Each structure stands twice: as structure tokens, then as C-alpha cells.
Amino acid sequence: MQTHTTPLYRRRKLLNRLVMAACIGATLIGFVFLFAILLTLVTKGLSAISPSIFIERTRMNGGGLGNAIWGTFLMTSLATILGTVIGVAAGTWLAEYGNKGVLPKVIRFINDILLSAPSIIIGLFIYAVVVVPMGSFSAWAGVLSLTVIIVPVVIRSTEDMLRLIPNSLREAAAALGAHRWWIIVRVCYSGARAGILTGILLGFARISGETAPLLFTSLNSNQWNFFNLDNEMANLPMTIYQNMTINAFIPDLVSLAWGGALILTAAILILNIAARYFSRQRT
Amino acid sequence: MATPQAIQTGGGLGGLSEATRRRLQRKARIDVWFERTLFAFAFAVLLLLGAIIASLIASSWPALERYGLEFFTENRWAANVEVFGALPAIYGTLLTSLIAIVIAVPISFGIAIFLTERCPNVLRQPLSTLIELLAGIPSIIYGMWGMEVLAPLLRTWFPSVFPAGTGLATAGIILAVMIIPFITAVSRDVINTVPAVMRESAYGLGCTTWEVARRVILPSVKGGLVGGVVLGLGRALGETMAVTFVIGNNLFLNTTLTGQGTSIAALIANQFSESDGTQRSALLALGLILFLITFAVLAFARYLLRNSTGRHA
Numbered sequence: 278m279q280t281h282t283t284p285l286y287r288r289r290k291l292l293n294r295l296v297m298a299a300c301i302g303a304t305l306i307g308f309v310f311l312f313a314i315l316l317t318l319v320t321k322g323l324s325a326i327s328p329s330i331f332i333e334r335t336r337m338n339g340g341g342l343g344n345a346i347w348g349t350f351l352m353t354s355l356a357t358i359l360g361t362v363i364g365v366a367a368g369t370w371l372a373e374y375g376n377k378g379v380l381p382k383v384i385r386f387i388n389d390i391l392l393s394a395p396s397i398i399i400g401l402f403i404y405a406v407v408v409v410p411m412g413s414f415s416a417w418a419g420v421l422s423l424t425v426i427i428v429p430v431v432i433r434s435t436e437d438m439l440r441l442i443p444n445s446l447r448e449a450a451a452a453l454g455a456h457r458w459w460i461i462v463r464v465c466y467s468g469a470r471a472g473i474l475t476g477i478l479l480g481f482a483r484i485s486g487e488t489a490p491l492l493f494t495s496l497n498s499n500q501w502n503f504f505n506l507d508n509e510m511a512n513l514p515m516t517i518y519q520n521m522t523i524n525a526f527i528p529d530l531v532s533l534a535w536g537g538a539l540i541l542t543a544a545i546l547i548l549n550i551a552a553r554y555f556s557r558q559r560t
Numbered sequence: 561m562a563t564p565q566a567i568q569t570g571g572g573l574g575g576l577s578e579a580t581r582r583r584l585q586r587k588a589r590i591d592v593w594f595e596r597t598l599f600a601f602a603f604a605v606l607l608l609l610g611a612i613i614a615s616l617i618a619s620s621w622p623a624l625e626r627y628g629l630e631f632f633t634e635n636r637w638a639a640n641v642e643v644f645g646a647l648p649a650i651y652g653t654l655l656t657s658l659i660a661i662v663i664a665v666p667i668s669f670g671i672a673i674f675l676t677e678r679c680p681n682v683l684r685q686p687l688s689t690l691i692e693l694l695a696g697i698p699s700i701i702y703g704m705w706g707m708e709v710l711a712p713l714l715r716t717w718f719p720s721v722f723p724a725g726t727g728l729a730t731a732g733i734i735l736a737v738m739i740i741p742f743i744t745a746v747s748r749d750v751i752n753t754v755p756a757v758m759r760e761s762a763y764g765l766g767c768t769t770w771e772v773a774r775r776v777i778l779p780s781v782k783g784g785l786v787g788g789v790v791l792g793l794g795r796a797l798g799e800t801m802a803v804t805f806v807i808g809n810n811l812f813l814n815t816t817l818t819g820q821g822t823s824i825a826a827l828i829a830n831q832f833s834e835s836d837g838t839q840r841s842a843l844l845a846l847g848l849i850l851f852l853i854t855f856a857v858l859a860f861a862r863y864l865l866r867n868s869t870g871r872h873a
Contacts, residue, residue, distance in 0.1 A: 293768035297678055303670025304687075307744070310737045311694050314705045321708075366601035374595055375602070384602050387609045390858050393791060394851070395798020397825050398612065401832075401847040405615040425608065432605065456587045458594035479696075486698025489800040489825070493832055514700055514801075521704055521805065538701055549696045553689070 322539025325532045330540075335499040335516055338529055342537050344501045345516040349541075351504075352416055352495060352512060353485045356423035361477055363424070364431025368473075371432065372439035373461055385436075392429040399425045400490035408494060416502070416510035419495025426487060427480040434476020438469035475556040482548035486541055488514035513541050612851070620845035623838055631845065635813035637827065639835070644842040646849060648813040652728055652821040653850065656803060657796040659732025659817075664740045665789055671740070672747035673773050688748065695741035703805035706734040711806055721818050724808060729818040731807040738802050739792040746788030750781045787865030794857045798850060800825035824850040 333341030367384075375381030403422040408414055442465050450460040466473075491497075497515035502508055520527075520534035576584070624631060627644060634645025675688060707726070710733065715725030722730065754777050762776045778785070808820025809830060822830075824846045832843050 289768055289771070293770040296770040296773075297674075300670040300674040300678065303667045304674045307667050307671050307740050308690075311741070313709070314697070314701065314737070317705050317709050318701060363601050363604065366598050367605055370595070370598035370602040374598065381602075384605050386859075386862060388605050389862050390855060391605070391609065393794050393854075393858050393861075394612075395800070395825060395854055397798065397800045397828055398616075398847055398851045398854075401828070401844060402612045402615055404832075405619045405844070406611065409619075428605070428608075456591045458591050459587070461594075482696055486700065488698070488700045489829060492829055496833070514698065517700055517704070518801065521707065534704070538704060542697055542701055545696055545698060546693055549693050 318535070318539050318542060321532070321535035325536030326539065330533070330536055334501050335511060335533075337499075337524075338527065340499075340533070342513065342516060342533060342540070344499070344511040345497075345513045345537065346540065348416070348495070348502065348510040349485060349513040352419050352423060352491075352510060353481060355420045355506075356427055356484055357477060357481045359420070359424045360427035360431050360480060364428045364477075364480075365435050365473065367428070368432040368435025369439060369461060369465075372436040373457075373465070388429050388432050391425075392433060395489075396426055396487050397489035397492070400493050403490070404493040413507075414494065414496040414509045416495050416506040416508065419491050419510060419512070420506065422490035422494045423484040423487060426490060427484050430480035430483060431473075431476055434479070435469070435473050438472030438476070439465055441472070442468045471555055471558055475552045478548055478552035478555065482545045482552070485548075486514060486545055488518050491515050492518075513537050517541070613848075616844060616848040616851060620841055620848045623841035623845045626838065627842070631842070637811040637822075639831070639839050642838060644839070645813075646824075646846055648811060649822050649824045649827045649846055650849065651813060651815070652731075652807060652823040653797055653825070653853070655728050655817070655821070656731040656735055656807065656823055657793055659729060660735035660739060660796045661789065661793055663733065663736035664743055664792065667736075668740050668743035668747055668792075669785070671744045672751055675744075675748050676751045677769050677773055677777075688745075691741045691744050691748075695745055698801075699738060699799055700801040702734050702738045702802040706730060706802065707805040710734065724820060726806045726808040726820060727818050728807060728814075728816075728821045731803045731823070734802050734806055735796045735799060738799065739796055742795060743788055743792040746791065747785055750784035750788060751777055753784070754780055783864045787861045787863075790857055790861035790864060794854050794861060797857060798825060798854050800829050804829050 330341040330343075331346060332343050333339075334344040335342060367388075371381055371385060371388075375384070399422050403418050403425065407418040407421055411418070446464055446468065447460050450464045451457075455463070491512055491514060495512060495515070496509045497519060498509045498511045500511070502510045517534045517537045520530040520537075524530045623644065627634070631644060631646050632650075633647065634643060635647045636643060636645050637648055638644075671691070675684060675691075679687065711722075711725035711730055713725075714722040714730060758776055758780065759772055762772045767775065803823050804826040807822055807826050809822050809826065810820035811822055811827070814821050828843050828846055831839065835843055
């Protein structure tokens with residue numbers, strides 16, 4: 278009796294083929310869409326990119342994106358520094374001291390919620406607690422809203438990475454007479470450094486593309502603003518947004534928006550790849 | 561681990577010199593303050609959530625007080641006559657996210673199953689990396705592409721279904737494209753937690769690839785997969801930039817699938833900077849509603865994902 282010719286066997290084989298073909302089809306559809314986006318981005322963006330785009334400020338006609346690129350870089354960097362301090366501290370507490378009681382569980386849960394909370398809500402929150410009392414939009418408000426977004430990312434990766442450090446290392450250090458803070462700073466951090474850095478880089482990449490939280494905080498401007506954080510500050514995502522909506526009737530500005538989008542995406546992809554490289558160094 | 565209390569009380573340190581004892585006590589004090597400082601930062605996370613909810617409630621209170629339940633039943637958002645109904649925005653938010661999930665889930669699961677079960681080894685790593693990289697593209701890029709490429713295409717290909725190109729369904733499609741890499745990455749991670757021996761046993765019994773996936777792998781990680789989908793849903797619900805460009809910004813309730821509409825996030829993004837008084841308060845009330853919806857959805861996702869740790873979440 279040959280089993281591979283029975284109707285049941287043939288039906289199972291056929292079904293398997295169909296489903297696997299569907300899976301390959303799904304993969305193709307998914308990648309076609311994503312490649313179409315990247316292709317549009319590159320073709321429309323490349324034609325707008327020239328050296329002057331990095332140097333000139335935004336204007337109603339012509340101009341570049343220099344001030345916006347600087348603003349995004351400065352605000353994201355400041356937010357990353359603030360977020361690193363807060364996030365590493367809180368993540369360390371969760372990993373090293375947060376093993377008993379209900380409080381660490383609650384904080385971990387809240388952090389996971391904040392990790393995926395809509396960024397526009399964060400923008401509204403900072404608007405209500407910073408912009409309204411201060412009376413004006415400011416780069417500080419933008420920095421704070423980006424900080425609120427990056428902190429959960431850093432907390433999560435710090436905790437995950439510290440938990441990978443084997444307990445025997447901590448015990449060995451304790452047996453040599455080291456105090457707990459010394460163990461954390463000298464033993465745990467040196468082991469988890471690459472992983473924490475990866476998390477920070479990924480967070481940096483994520484907040485550099487955020488538009489929604491900046492809508493009501495740093496707003497945008499078409500002037501150079503190097504270090505005056507009490508004023509509105511230009512930034513790349515908001516410039517792209519405004520050029521595609523309220524300024525969409527000016528072809529130059531739309532083209533500039535695509536150039537900015539390409540620069541932004543390229544920077545984020547490079548940061549992601551760098552983060553991946555860092556995490557590979559670790560293992 | 562050394563307990564700071566034992567050292568502070570001087571227990572067992574009798575034989576040490578005065579200088580050494582003082583040095584140890586100082587280090588023990590640092591230990592205590594170190595933990596307190598770290599705890600303060602961790603506790604700040606808790607306060608942050610409280611502050612977000614409190615500030616949203618406080619700043620949306622004037623509108624909620626003035627309109628009461630009407631805010632949820634009024635089917636138009638007309639700032640010029642000060643009539644603010646959340647219904648069109650809530651409807652748009654839920655519908656676009658639903659469309660996104662319906663499209664994205666089969667495609668993401670298909671990609672995840674292909675990547676984990678059938679993909680040639682040469683392609684597996686590059687494709688996985690690519691998916692993860694694509695998950696990092698900022699959402700505004702998806703919105704721009706939707707407005708400049710997808711909407712005109714839909715209008716020329718299906719003029720009877722998409723007369724304007726933009727609309728709720730278009731926004732749903734864009735959201736789907738945006739969350740596909742995300743759901744795929746989570747699903748792949750979750751499926752990879754299934755021990756190889758389970759897979760091998762099923763193959764050993766003569767199962768086909770699909771039978772292994774359907775009868776062995778999917779049932780054993782059901783919770784994690786649903787958790788990943790719900791997390792993707794949470795992302796779609798709160799998405800602003802991918803939606804604003806293509807949803808059409810029609811502020812009257814339109815209960816068709818492909819018609820133009822608005823979503824909570826899009827409405828806030830469009831009107832907030834030019835609003836004041838009651839309108840601003842009403843927009844903040846919309847923000848509060850959105851936060852409560854996503855909070856419930858994300859809490860549910862976390863509950864489902866509690867056993868499988870995905871690094872993308």
C-alpha cells in the first residue's frame with residue numbers, strides 16, 4: 278500500500294502547498310509595499326538634496342533645512358542625555374532592587390504602558406504642564422516631551438541588560454567585601470554597558486523621527502536658533518509636516534520636505550544599524 | 561549580598577581600627593543614598609503617569625462639564641458654532657485601526673511563518689534584519705507616501721470606491737503597512753521561543769509544515785501572538801502622522817468604509833495650534849479619551865504578553 282497516493286495524503290500535501298504559497302505571497306506583498314515607500318523616498322528625496330540644503334535655513338521659497346537639522350539634532354541630543362540619566366537610574370532600581378513587593382511590578386507595568394503610549398498624548402501633556410505655565414512654545418518643552426518618550430525605552434533596555442548579568446558575579450564581588458552600589462557601578466554596568474548603549478541609540482533613533490509631540494511644544498520656526506531653548510526651535514519632522522500640508526502649494530517646499538524625509542530616514546536607519554553593531558560586539 | 565544595616569550598627573566590626581570603621585560606615589551610607597536616589601527616579605515613572613492623567617482631566621474639564629454626555633453622542637465637530645462631538649473622531653480612530661489590523665495580521669503572520677518555518681537560511685537573517693529596520697521608519701514617512709503615491713493610485717484605479725483617494729480606508733491601509741513590520745517582528749520573536757524539539761517531534765510524526773505551524777506552534781504561543789497584535793493595535797489607535805495626511809479630515813460623522821473622516825489624533829494635530837478656550841479644552845478631552853482607549857488596549861496586550869518577552873515592545 279502506497280501512502281503517498283491516498284486521497285488524505287494528497288489533500289494534506291495540497292493544503293500545505295497552498296498555505297506556504299500564501300505565506301510567500303504575504304511576504305512579497307509586505308516587502309513590495311515597504312520597498313515602494315523606500316523607492317519613493319529615495320527618488321523624490323535625492324533630487325532635492327544638495328550641499329546647500331544642510332547650510333541654508335528654511336524660507337518660503339528655496340532655502341535649505343540647516344536650521345531644522347540643527348534643531349532636531351540639539352533637541353534629540355538633550356532629550357537623550359536627560360532620558361539616559363533618568364532611564365538608567367530607574368532601570369537599575371528595577372533590576373537590582375525591584376525583586377520584592379508589588380511596587381516594582383506596578384512601575385514595570387506603567388513603564389510598559391508609557392513605552393507604547395501615543396506620542397501625541399505626551400505632546401498634549403507637556404503642552405498643559407510646561408507650555409501653558411511658561412506662556413509660550415519653547416525648545417525646552419520639545420526636549421521634555423521627547424525625554425518622556427525616550428525614558429521608558431532606556432528603562433526597559435537597562436533593566437533587561439542588567440538582568441542578563443549572572444548573579445554569581447554580584448556574589449563574588451560581595452564576597453570580596455564590595456558594597457552594593459560599588460558592585461552595581463563597577464561590575465554590573467561594565468557588563469551591561471554595550472546593551473544599555475544599544476537601547477539608548479535605539480531610543481535616540483526613535484525620538485529623532487517623532488513629529489506629533491513637537492506640534493504643541495517646540496512648534497517650528499524658519500530662523501536659525503542655535504542655543505536659545507526658551508524660544509521656538511525649528512526641527513526636521515515639523516518642517517516636513519508643514520511643507521507637506523500648509524505649504525503644499527509651493528512645489529519647492531514639497532520637494533524640500535522629501536529631501537528632509539530622506540535625510541531623516543537615512544539617519545535613523547544608520548543609527549539602528551549602529552545599535553545592532555554595538556549589540557553584536559557584546560556577544 | 562552585604563546588608564548596609566549590619567555594617568552601620570557596627571556589628572562584627574569590633575576588631576577594626578577607628579579609621580577603617582569610619583570608612584566602612586561612609587561606604588554603607590553611600591549604599592543607602594544610592595538606593596534612595598535610584599528609587600526616586602523609578603518612582604518618578606509612576607508619578608509621570610499620574611501627572612499625565614491628572615493634567616488631561618484638569619485641562620479637558622471645562623469642555624466635559626459644558627457638554628456632558630452630548631460630547632460623546634453629537635455627530636459633528638463644528639468649531640464655528642461651538643458644537644463639539646467626539647463621535648466622528650472616535651469612529652474614525654476605531655475604524656481605521658480595525659481595517660489596519662484586518663489587513664496587517666494575515667500578512668504579518670504569513671511573513672512570520674515564512675521566516676521561521678520555510679525561509680532558506682541564506683535569506684532568514686537579512687530579511688529579519690530588514691523587517692526590524694523598517695519598523696524604525698518614522699511614521700510621517702508613511703503618511704507622506706500615502707498622500708503622494710497611494711491616494712492618487714487608489715483614485716485612478718478604483719474611482720468608484722475611492723472618489724477622493726483619501727479617506728478612512730486609505731488611512732487604514734497606510735496604518736496596516738506601518739504596523740506590518742512591527743507585528744511581524746514580535747510574532748517572529750514569539751514563534752522562536754517554541755523549543756526546537758517540539759517542532760522536530762511533530763515533523764517526526766509526519767506532519768506537514770503547515771500542520772506543524774497550525775497544530776503545534778500557533779497553539780503554544782497563542783497568547784504571545786495575540787499580545788503582539790494588540791500591541792500593534794495600540795500603535796495604530798494613537799498614530800497621528802501616518803493618518804493625518806490621508807484620512808480626509810471630514811469633521812461630520814460618515815459611517816461608510818471608504819468615505820472621508822477623521823481620527824482623534826488627526827483632529828488634535830489639525831486644530832490644536834489654532835484653537836483656544838472651549839475648542840482647546842474639547843481637543844484635550846479627545847486626547848483623554850484616546851489615552852484611556854490605548855491604556856485599556858495596551859494593558860490587555862501586556863497581560864497577554866506577560867510570559868513572552870519581546871524586545872521590540
